[in-house]
Amino acid sequence: MINLSIIGNLGADAEIRVVNEQRFVSFNVAHTFRRVDRQTGAVQETTLWVSCALDGERPNLMPFLVKGAKVYVQGTPNVRVYMGADGHHHAALNLSANYIELCGTRSE
Numbered sequence: 001m002i003n004l005s006i007i008g009n010l011g012a013d014a015e016i017r018v019v020n021e022q023r024f025v026s027f028n029v030a031h032t033f034r035r036v037d038r039q040t041g042a043v044q045e046t047t048l049w050v051s052c053a054l055d056g057e058r059p060n061l062m063p064f065l066v067k068g069a070k071v072y073v074q075g076t077p078n079v080r081v082y083m084g085a086d087g088h089h090h091a092a093l094n095l096s097a098n099y100i101e102l103c104g105t106r107s108e
Contacts, residue, residue, distance in 0.1 A: 004077040004095060006031050006050055007070070007103065014065035016057050025054040027065055029073060029095075054097040061100070070103040 008031035017026045032047045052073055065071070075097035084090045 002077060003074060005072065005074045006048075006095070007072045008032070008048075008050070010065060010067055010069045010071065011049065012067050014062060016062070017053075022055075023057050025056070025058050025062070025065065027052050027054075029071060048093070050093045050095050052095045052097045054100060064102050072101040072103055073097050074099040 006029055008029040011028040011030050014025050014027035017024055029050045029052055030047050031050065032045055034043055034045050036043055050073075052075070073095060075095045078094045078096065080092045080094060082090055082092065
């Protein structure tokens, strides 16, 4: 089984969702890659968004899973390919989280 780890900031407050009577915490994590172009010296940024789901309601964790919070998440990845409204194929990275650690807020 493949395990993926990501560190990033929450794009919005986490939500509790119910699918087939199973409750889970849903949130999106943004991880930004920065690199310097060797020819121009310009800094280039690319942001990867990962949609995460954590089993259970986790009431003690919910107050801390707010927009901008920095988290470390680990779990099993899944890539979903879909046709967008623009007619092009897109891919989404989903993570079935089995571990989460709070790392502070964006300003920290």
